[in-house]
Amino acid sequence: MSSPVQPAQENTISQTDYLQLFTKELTYQDPLKPIDNREFMAQMAQFSSLQEARSTNENLRRLLELTSSSQSLMLLQKSVKLRDSNQLGKVIDIEFPDGSPPLLNISVNGGYIKKTLLDVSEVS
Structure with a gap:
């Protein structure tokens, strides 16, 4: 292996x-061949x-x-459409993990999901 x-x-x-x-x-260095x-x-x-x-x-x-x-x-408190699922949700809060892109906590259908800015396709 x-x-x-x-x-x-x-x-x-x-x-x-x-x-x-x-x-x-x-x-x-060689004195006869200086740099x-x-x-x-x-x-x-x-x-x-x-x-x-x-x-x-x-x-x-x-x-x-x-x-x-x-x-x-x-995007805080804005409605967003997610790129991968076309779901609509509202950005509730944002996390800023060290060394990683910000995570948007999005309320979708009574639950919460975490997505990055790149996962958002539309804002309204």
Whole structure:
């Protein structure tokens, strides 16, 4: 029986780690073949670009969470139609679980169901 595939861990290195590694490289370099400064500058530029891309990605993720929360709050006490079943219900309250999209507690036919914003097809 095979074992489940484990997700690859993200290898991250900080700018400080990179500079320490570069300093070690300079310490042990061959004096007859010094490192090319252009290569170092290109690597630093790539590293800075990568850090900025990661920061932008994190900011976009946070913006998406805030937008989803805001849109969910606007549905409070509204009648909604569910995408999967075409049932009509009223959003009674909203839960905000950590790391997950908001859950709408919807009153449907005397009972309650929990759905995400993506499960709503119409609002009235």
